[in-house]
Amino acid sequence: DAGVTQSPTHLIKTRGQQVTLRCSPKSGHDTVSWYQQALGQGPQFIFQYYEEEERQRGNFPDRFSGHQFPNYSSELNVNALLLGDSALYLCASSLLTSGKYNEQFFGPGTRLTVL
């Protein structure tokens, strides 16, 4: 049973560039949520995708956008990178109809460094 996968593992970009991060959810899951985790902080919610639509969005600027594909995989795009975008980007998958817990399981993350 494949877990949540993310690519790439690490990424180094310069200010102003654009980046695309990818996520494949756990087998059987249909919902993907993206989080940003700065050093020493808890994960912060960016947005959630279900049925190829953005269902919820956190307090992040429009430079952050995403997409979900018919196979439930997802991409996170960040434009016009800032130094402050350096963080661990986490993808979490869940099954929307799994009931009251609707547990989210995280992938290994992508470490983004902006220079």
Place this chain on the structure above:
Amino acid sequence: QKEVEQNSGPLSVPEGAIASLNCTYSDRVSQSFFWYRQYSGKSPELIMSIYSNGDKEDGRFTAQLNKASQYVSLLIRDSQPSDSATYLCAARGSTLGRLYFGRGTQLTVWP
């Protein structure tokens, strides 16, 4: 008030002791509650979920929820050095919604 607040610690306990981790939450989150363990440089790993008032036990871990006091805790019995990690408390505001995380509590279990 933030949705989820944790005592950032750090917390240090000897091997074999009980480690107690605490979390409070606001009215904006009241559905389900989760504890994640995060080793340094790794991603969070789900270890406990709790929805109803009271205790929920899984092996050496016990999650406790008190909705009247808006308080969630995690007890780790017989703590082991391998339990040394940051523990993140998370809560959901609606059935299908996002998770709100605390800053985490760093736990060190020394031999």
